[in-house]
Amino acid sequence: EAAMELPPSHYPASRAAALATGYACYRRGSPGRGLALRAVRRARRQDIDDAGRKYHLELVLEDVLDKDSTVNCTAEVLYHLDNKKIAPDVQFTIEGELKNTDEADNIFYNRIKTLEKELVAENIPDSHGNVSPEMEPIHLLAWVASGYVIWQNSKENTKFQLAQIKRVKQVKRSDEYLEFDYLILLHEMVSQEIIPWQMRVLWHPQHGVQVTQDSRQPKQASE
Amino acid sequence: PFLLFQFSKGGTNRPAVWIDTGIHSREWVTQASGVWFAKKIILDHENDKGLASILDKMDIFLEIVTNPDGFVFTQTQNRMWRKTRSRHSGSACVGVDPNRNWDANFGGPGASRNPCSETYHGPYANSEPEVKAIVDFVKNHGNIKAFVSIHSYSQLLLYPYGYTRTPVPDQKELHQISEKAVAALSSLYGTNYKYGSIITTIYQASGGTIDWTYNQGIKYSFTFELRDTGRYGFLLPAKQIVPTAQETWLALKVIMLHARDHLY
Numbered sequence A: 001e002a003a004m005e006l007p008p009s010h011y012p013a014s015r016a017a018a019l020a021t022g023y024a025c026y027r028r029g030s031p032g033r034g035l036a037l038r039a040v041r042r043a044r045r046q047d048i049d050d051a052g053r054k055y056h057l058e059l060v061l062e063d064v065l066d067k068d069s070t071v072n073c074t075a076e077v078l079y080h081l082d083n084k085k086i087a088p089d090v091q092f093t094i095e096g097e098l099k100n101t102d103e104a105d106n107i108f109y110n111r112i113k114t115l116e117k118e119l120v121a122e123n124i125p126d127s128h129g130n131v132s133p134e135m136e137p138i139h140l141l142a143w144v145a146s147g148y149v150i151w152q153n154s155k156e157n158t159k160f161q162l163a164q165i166k167r168v169k170q171v172k173r174s175d176e177y178l179e180f181d182y183l184i185l186l187h188e189m190v191s192q193e194i195i196p197w198q199m200r201v202l203w204h205p206q207h208g209v210q211v212t213q214d215s216r217q218p219k220q221a222s223e
Numbered sequence B: 001p002f003l004l005f006q007f008s009k010g011g012t013n014r015p016a017v018w019i020d021t022g023i024h025s026r027e028w029v030t031q032a033s034g035v036w037f038a039k040k041i042i043l044d045h046e047n048d049k050g051l052a053s054i055l056d057k058m059d060i061f062l063e064i065v066t067n068p069d070g071f072v073f074t075q076t077q078n079r080m081w082r083k084t085r086s087r088h089s090g091s092a093c094v095g096v097d098p099n100r101n102w103d104a105n106f107g108g109p110g111a112s113r114n115p116c117s118e119t120y121h122g123p124y125a126n127s128e129p130e131v132k133a134i135v136d137f138v139k140n141h142g143n144i145k146a147f148v149s150i151h152s153y154s155q156l157l158l159y160p161y162g163y164t165r166t167p168v169p170d171q172k173e174l175h176q177i178s179e180k181a182v183a184a185l186s187s188l189y190g191t192n193y194k195y196g197s198i199i200t201t202i203y204q205a206s207g208g209t210i211d212w213t214y215n216q217g218i219k220y221s222f223t224f225e226l227r228d229t230g231r232y233g234f235l236l237p238a239k240q241i242v243p244t245a246q247e248t249w250l251a252l253k254v255i256m257l258h259a260r261d262h263l264y
Helices: A011-028 A102-113 A133-153 B028-044 B049-057 B068-076 B129-141 B171-189 B209-215 B238-261
Strands: A004-006 A035-048 A052-063 A066-080 A089-094 A120-124 A160-171 A178-188 A193-204 A208-216 B005-007 B016-021 B059-063 B144-152 B156-159 B194-197 B220-226
Touching: A011 A035, A011 A052, A011 A066, A011 A089, A011 A133, A011 A160, A011 A208, A035 A066, A102 A178, A120 A133, A133 A160, A133 A178, A133 A193, A133 A208, A160 A193, B005 B028, B016 B028, B016 B129, B016 B238, B028 B049, B028 B059, B028 B144, B028 B220, B028 B238, B049 B059, B049 B238, B129 B144, B144 B209, B144 B238, B156 B171, B156 B209, B171 B194, B171 B220, B171 B238, B209 B220, B220 B238
Parallel strands: B016 B059, B016 B144, B144 B220, B156 B194
Antiparallel strands: A004 A035, A035 A052, A052 A066, A066 A089, A120 A160, A160 A178, A178 A193, A193 A208, B005 B059, B156 B220
């Protein structure tokens, strides 16, 4: 079936774009680099018999730490048929170079490696949107890792964003990796629900970010 | 009773603009922006020619904490609370989505009948005193010409409808106003907004505020979704409050000036 042009400002394009961005951020991000969606330049949609619905997207992504730094990104998102309970397929290409974050990543890595006690923190950002400079890489790491959870759980009628880190605990490791256990809140735009989610995140400067385990949590009792 | 600011240079029951912020309690940049708008009107009503000319012909009504119970709850118990804090019999869950409680296709698609849901429409239209107070005010006043309900986040300027894909009769005019308003907003700090009808731009929603106000005959009915686009979301850093309010005010002036020049 031929691809149909979609208005970039309408929600089918923006939902697919949010998913593609989350996935790209997961694959390319680090505590020193997060990617966010700046704009949808073009979107097309195609129904694929017996497979699902595919979106062709032309996006502009920005570096969350340096808003002036943007890259073009083309992406394809395939939402599988509803009865197949599998995550959407996402492929993307980023045009040009992303900023090198080796120095910032290594500084963060060494800081955490030399902590006397395992890192523990809560409510990042706090109610007023504050994130201390020491917690900025922890925040960004959650932003990157949440891209995985968002990718795995997105459908055509959902749009997820990381709302807040409720708590983060560093997990002691004997090898060179850093590991953190996060409890995050995801905001799902269509239902407007706030969904607690737990995730285990592994990171090493040379090995990227990996979510090794994750689980949806029940809504808090304080309602 | 509810707390409402009226900015007026006199006259009797002049045509008016209504602005509300904080109807969803977790959207803290909106209540804060409302405070800034109030101060702006008081400081600038003589020296800003556009504002002075608006107030020569029209009153401005501003409700800043439109959902007070929810607001308190976000400060004391749960920063992410959205709804009112009403308890209706038959459910252990608290609160109604005040932006699904209006009498515009009430209970239709895009609102939930589950009391535990964030988009619960409530037991019946205007069940929430926060909503009924505004409905009564608008009906009693009878001369409101522009109605703007302010939310966050997503950086959108929206016009009706949310409950149906049928475009409003004034769609072309509202779209043109939106284009101008968004350009004015962007001109200050380069903040990018998208605009369009609710149902095409974000989602289908029934029982929404500006669908009701439009159907009451208030042609210039708009909803804003302020900063940002998700990086901080509801937890927008406090240092972004003033820039957000400043740029939004430019868009509001476009809408108010258009209403003043096209009174009906």
